[in-house]
Amino acid sequence: MNKICPRCRTVYSYSIGQCPNECTLKMKRESNRLYDREQRKNKEFYSSKEWRELRKVCKERFAGLCLWSLYKHNRIKKGRITHHIVPLSENKSKGLLLSNLVYLSDEAHREIHKLYETNQIQTIKEIKKFIKIWEIEHGRGV
Ligand SMILES: [Zn+2]
Ligand SMILES: [Zn+2]
Secondary structure (H helix, E strand, O other): OEEEOOOOOOEEEHHHOOOOOOHHHHHHHHHHHHHHHHHHHOHHHHOOHHHHHHHHHHHHHOOOEOHHHHHHOOOOOEOOEEEEOOOOOOOHHHOOOHHHEEEEOHHHHHHHHHHHHHOHHHHHHHHHHHHHHHHHHHOOOO
């Protein structure tokens, strides 16, 4: 069985485990850099108690799963990052709104930020659509 690397599109055998071009490591580094940049820009916000609490609520809302992987790629994957659907840099007043948050894996987070650069409205729409589906399937009326 073969796998395709999502980063460089190299086809490699499942038995190797990961892309021979070390893309797993590179992707992790890239997404960390991106996340760090976001965090650094809004240091005060990201270290606030309100944010840390809300992050937990968001993770629980999506059962710790990456929503984008689940509905966009049909893959069950653990999330790691709480992402602002409308970025903090654009609208600070939505920073602490649960409805503006989604739980994502590193990979999906990177993908979404890239998408957002090319089509903001479509990206927001798609995430909101996935949240709606999640709510229908798993919601407890949040
Ligand atoms: Zn690769
Ligand atoms: Zn983000």
